[in-house]
Amino acid sequence: AQSVTQLDSQVPVFEEAPVELRCNYSSSVSVYLFWYVQYPNQGLQLLLKYLSGSTLVESINGFEAEFNKSQTSFHLRKPSVHISDTAEYFCAVSIHFGNEKLTFGTGTRLTIIP
Amino acid sequence: GAGVSQSPSNKVTEKGKDVELRCDPISGHTALYWYRQRLGQGLEFLIYFQGNSAPDKSGLPSDRFSAERTGESVSTLTIQRTQQEDSAVYLCASSLAGRGLMYEQYFGPGTRLTVT
Numbered sequence: 122a123q124s125v126t127q128l129d130s131q132v133p134v135f136e137e138a139p140v141e142l143r144c145n146y147s148s149s150v151s152v153y154l155f156w157y158v159q160y161p162n163q164g165l166q167l168l169l170k171y172l173s174g175s176t177l178v179e180s181i182n183g184f185e186a187e188f189n190k191s192q193t194s195f196h197l198r199k200p201s202v203h204i205s206d207t208a209e210y211f212c213a214v215s216i217h218f219g220n221e222k223l224t225f226g227t228g229t230r231l232t233i234i235p
Numbered sequence: 236g237a238g239v240s241q242s243p244s245n246k247v248t249e250k251g252k253d254v255e256l257r258c259d260p261i262s263g264h265t266a267l268y269w270y271r272q273r274l275g276q277g278l279e280f281l282i283y284f285q286g287n288s289a290p291d292k293s294g295l296p297s298d299r300f301s302a303e304r305t306g307e308s309v310s311t312l313t314i315q316r317t318q319q320e321d322s323a324v325y326l327c328a329s330s331l332a333g334r335g336l337m338y339e340q341y342f343g344p345g346t347r348l349t350v351t
Contacts, residue, residue, distance in 0.1 A: 221332050222268060222283050222294070223340065225270075226277050
């Protein structure tokens with residue numbers, strides 16, 4: 122079975138500073154990788170995903186994540202954060218040719234300090 | 236268009252009572268998922284419906300949990316004889332799932348269940 126580890130439960134960052142949210146996964150088969158975001162009092166939304174091809178994927182609001190197969194990682198980065206990025210971020214995996222259910226990490230709460 | 240909707244948004248129930256949670260997926264989405272998020276934990280997969288195929292119930296934590304789906308529309312998750320450990324946010328998601336392809340899952344706002 123696959124699993125996802127998000128080592129940092131909370132990450133405080135000053136506004137305009139860079140941030141990296143870590144995600145490692147374990148799976149015996151190929152996986153799809155996702156980052157979901159949950160803004161305060163809102164539902165879960167897809168931020169970005171890796172299905173195949175280029176290992177670097179980007180979101181429309183400046184986040185990027187890189188699939189590293191050798192390190193089984195899919196860390197999320199942003200070079201300069203804004204107050205509006207305050208949210209909880211969840212990393213998730215789904216195995217190829219499975220029923221597409223998602224296995225989630227425990228989440229990282231990103232707090233932006235003005 | 237309308238997204239995934241869930242009702243009720245909040246439910247407080249006494250231990251031992253049965254509860255029913257409802258999910259209305261996005262129209263045309265063939266796949267429907269139920270997840271559970273307990274406090275301080277990640278989302279746990281519960282059950283998956285895809286078209287007319289037999290549902291994947293591998294994530295249901297006990298036989299007190301069951302779910303149904305009418306065709307490709309509404310789904311209900313039923314918890315019988317609720318226990319305090321059932322307290323969680325129950326999330327529903329739907330997608331245009333296809334074999335071998337990964338479509339985005341759209342999540343509803345969730346139902347917060349509190350068992351007292």
